[in-house]
Amino acid sequence: MNGPSLALRQRSLGDPATEFPLFPPLTRGCPKTSTDEIAYPLEITYDYARVDRRLFEQEPGTDIARWSPLLPPLEAPSLGEGGTPLVEFDGVHGAPRSAAHRRLQNCIYVKDESRNPTWSHKDRLNRVAVSAAVASGAPGVVVASSGNHGASAAAYAARAGLPAIVLTSADSPPAVQAFVRAYGARVLSVPAEKRWPLLREIVERLGYHPVSNQTVTHTGHPFGPEGYKTIAYELFLQLGRVPAAVFAPTGYAELLYGVWKGFVELRLLGLAGTLPRMFSCETAAGGPHARALATGAPAAVVELGASDAYGIAGPVGGHRGVVAVRDSGGAALLVTDEELRSAQRDLARQGLWQELSGAAGLAGYRQARLDFDGPVVCLATSSGFKDVGVGVERFPVLEDPTLEDLAPDA
Template sequence: MSSLATAQRSLADPEVRHPLWPPLTAGCPVTSTDEVAYPLDIDYAYDRVPAGLFERPAAHGLERWAPLLPPLAAPGLGEGNTPLVALPDGVYVKDESRNPTWSHKDRLNRVAVSAAKASGAQGIVVSSSGNHAAAAAAYAARAGLPCAVFTSPFAPPAVASHLRAYGATVLTVPLASVRTLMLRIVDELGFQSVSSVTDTAHTGHPFGPEGYKTIAYEIFLDLGRRAPAAVYLPTGYGELLFGVTKGFQELARLGLTRTVPRMYSCEPAAAGALAEAVRTGRPTARVPVGPTAAYAIDCEITGHRGVVALRESRGAALTVTDEQMAGAQAELAAQGLWQELSAAAGLAGLRAHGAPEADGPVVCVATSSGYKDSTTATAAFAPMDPDWPAIKARLVR
């Protein structure tokens, strides 16, 4: 099956359209302003979607959904088809830690790295604290492309090992220099950025969030061909939120569901840029970031994608504390699901704010493995007395 993608269109004004190629990674050149860089959305020939596309079960590899994705020019790693796990109270958890590099970012990078490959880029460049960088490096290696990663010197030590294992060039420079250097790598070396290159708002790669639509497709199939009533998602820049929302909108557009679930973004209370944009009615917002261990989603700026997703799904922007995320993380671990702190933000949002009264299941997306946490593997087990009474006392309480 081949892609039915037809064009790029501005999220500020869907009537403003651009050819599908090249990917406009710095936002829409027509509708963007000095204050806001508006990202691009991808349009498709929906009238040509094969009638049986959703009749078959989900499968590993995003090529399963090729007609509703941009061209997949780079090979995959068996991403997607992650499990939907029911908690004892009936809430479902979509466990994205089961992807090849243990996070949801594999879906984005299968699509974004494919765009770089198809565009003839000499490599890819990314700025990321962890999950996005690891996935970009893995898919670049798979595609035979060099990968340059700007990451924080405060990222967990395991992140650098993960990146170098894939052959990525890891660059740790002051944050203020990252955008300028990324643009030089793009302009002078012919690399393509798979993360944001603008300072006015988060734009990101226009093709990448399309990979997240497949989460919605899989949830639909796993729930017996129905849409949930609500979905709670950890949220940083809002790309995951946008992609999953769009996936459910496409299911409704194709006549497969009658409704689109209410979408709930769940950000750290120490940041909350999307919540601020929604509160003030602005297309994007920048906020100061306070102390938080949820380093994967502690974003000082949001993109317009998240605002669009919440508005069109009649959802809401929620914030959660580190304590609430830690409680949700412990709840998931007690059910055999080990997630990093940021990944538990969706369940934390549900537990802290409650679910709306609605007819249908509630789904929380859990985004990445506990191996990604900054505190993982920092403490060893202390030796203890091998005497039987001491062992028995630990087991019988």
């Protein structure tokens, strides 16, 4: 039942009547509706009438090809992405709640995306985006990223036998720099302002396929968010229903939009009757989607302050996040580093060690203080190993330890 891709065309988010062929992927946004101030992204349309509903009788598992009819053609091999667990989170205490307590209250769940091949959600996007590079016959892949996205693109390119160039910054934690370099890509640490002109030159002169944004407001890769739809499919099967709300760590909002689109498709296919409210959880140091929603703009660029949540802290927003929040009746939340640290600590105290950015979903849920008529999902995107400061702190050695050293106040 998971046969070939039923993808049809690229469609502009600036005007749904504006469509383009599926290839080549329009990696600089919609050429018709974009302006000098706002670039509009594209999404992919499918021949939904031909989708076999038995697709959703499958169990989730580690290869998003099980959803191939609802994805662009997967020409790049899998590294076993997807099939991540949904872990119940107790919002109050350290231990899971009792069964009796659970029946009384709706549950909070954590979707642990640190369980992907390069230990972040980005692998779902890169399976699809690197597939576009392969399908386009590109001689290589180029990405500008200081962390998860660069490493994931490098891993999928390596798997597909394509050379990769990663333009990174010197700001990312040393362990993450080793991570990005591990997969054999050409990695250049360059000043932030030099990344985008160099990326463009590599695309134009070497013909490399870009899996990073190249526009004034974010558009990114037109196929990328399609990979994130698989999170919605998995949640639907894992919960046996559509959640009431989804809280997502949000930088460019590709994740938020992709998950939203997945649920929209489930309703369109007649499999689900409801839609979740989508909450964009951005760092208070920036928050371009919160700004756009507050001002009624289709997208926004903001000043960026200091934050350790480097995985989601960026000045540039896009139209996708605005669509997901607006159409779902959700909200854009701005979480401080302090709120992120609190959420990160409490996730770890229940056995889930997340990167600071990865805890933004839970931090947003806690800040919102809303009641929902159904289960709530907080997306947790990445492993704690990738955080700023990991590996920096040194700990003392007790040369002559005794039981007294274990006293709570020792």
